[in-house]
Amino acid sequence: MLCPYDTLAAAVAAAVLDLSATPFRWSQAFRAMTSRSRHPTIAQRIATAPAAIVANPTPASGSPAMRRAHPTHRTVRRSRRAVLLAVLASAAGVSDGWAEENECRRAPTLSAGPILSLGRVSAPGRTAFVKDGLARAGCPDPGPVCRERAYLVTGDAVILGERRGAFLCATYRSGKDDEVGRTGWIPAEAVALESAASVALEGWLGAWKQAEAQIRVTRGDKAGTLAVAGDATWGAGDPERVRRGGIHTGEMSGTFVPVGDAASFAVGEAGTLPVQKGAETDCKIWLRRLGPWLVVDDNLACGGLNVTFRGVYRRTL
Structure with missing residues (x-):
């Protein structure tokens, strides 16, 4: 579960930007403070929300018609918008502090943090995930109070990231179902590291998919290059949001030369360029096989807001 401030800020940001959902009710936002979220990446977009709100203050095309507001009502709405922005800024600041509580629940990152490695569960029987410090103070810990119901079994392959004491942050994804997956702490003694195999160009090719995002990698026009194109959504799994057209979308495409099992690029106004030369507002992509x-x-x-390509993709073609 996201920390209450993350969830509150996400609810406020979505309500402000998605004007088709008006009127916004504060009670909904505060109820969200204690609700569970299935979208951990929402909180990561909080810092960009104020700029997006300023840049897109009008309803999207196709939004339901609204009555002309009384001048006093418009003033109140402007004041409310300022308050919402202040809440977003405050929540984003508080979120940074919570992230230090032994957190392990987000998709693996490539742009920062420890280098990822491949592992396989070697312990016999079931290996339960362990709660992080956001779920319960003092976790991860070997005691039963930190043990989760979700578990892995012998032979399961996992992506390994940060290590905290006797625990490793591990990500598991099903090879058949995009909705089946989990990131969390597991005992380091329960997993064996595997050496990464070399990846040829052919190893990148194909269609790759995760929930609400898909990417296709093909050969580039020049020898040794690869072309990638993808699209992603946020909210497509919510029937009500789909009904009223409140889905946020994103897309990316570029050409790159992989270096072993890794690659990166940025998409600027002039096309694809090295990721380190991309502007802060350019779309930047990191990939690893x-x-x-x-x-x-x-x-x-x-x-758009909350849309991200971040995640672990399985090959479908």
């Missing part, structure tokens, strides 16, 4: 998966990271600038 790791085991059976394609791991993707971005800078949260490749689409």
Whole structure:
């Protein structure tokens, strides 16, 4: 579960930007403070929300017609908008502090943090995930109070990230179902590291998919290059949001030369360029072939609010 401030800020940001959902009710936002979220990447977009709100203050085309507001009502709405922005800024600041509480629940990142590695569960029987410090103070810990119901079994392949004491932050993804997956702490003694195999150009090719995002990698026009194109959404799994057209979308495409099992690029006004030369507002993409998966990271600038390509993709073709 996201920390209450993350969830509150996400609810406020979505309500402000998605004007088709008016009127916004504060009670909904505060109820969200204690609700569970299935979208951990929402909180990562909080810092970009104020700029997006200023840049897009009008309803999207196709939004339901609204009555002309009384001047006093418009003033109140402007004041409310300022208050909402202040809440967003405050929540984003508080969120940074919560992220230090032994957190392990987000998709693996490539642009920052520890280098990812491949592992396989070697312990016999079931290996339960362990709660992080956001779920319960003092976790991860070997005690039963920190043990989760979700578990892995012998032979399961995992992507390994940060290590905290006797625990590793591990990500598991099903090879058949995009909705089946989990990131969390597991005992380091329960997993064996596997050396990364070399990846040829052919190892990148194909169609790759995760929930609400898909990427296709093909050969580029020049020898040794690869072309990638993808699209992503946020909210497509919510029937009500689909009904009223409240889905946020994003897309990206570029050409790159992989270096072993890794690659990166930015998409600027002039086309594809090295990621380090991209502007802060350019869409930046990092990729890594790791085991059976394609791991993707971005800078949260490749689409609308909450839209991200970040995640672990399985090959479908």
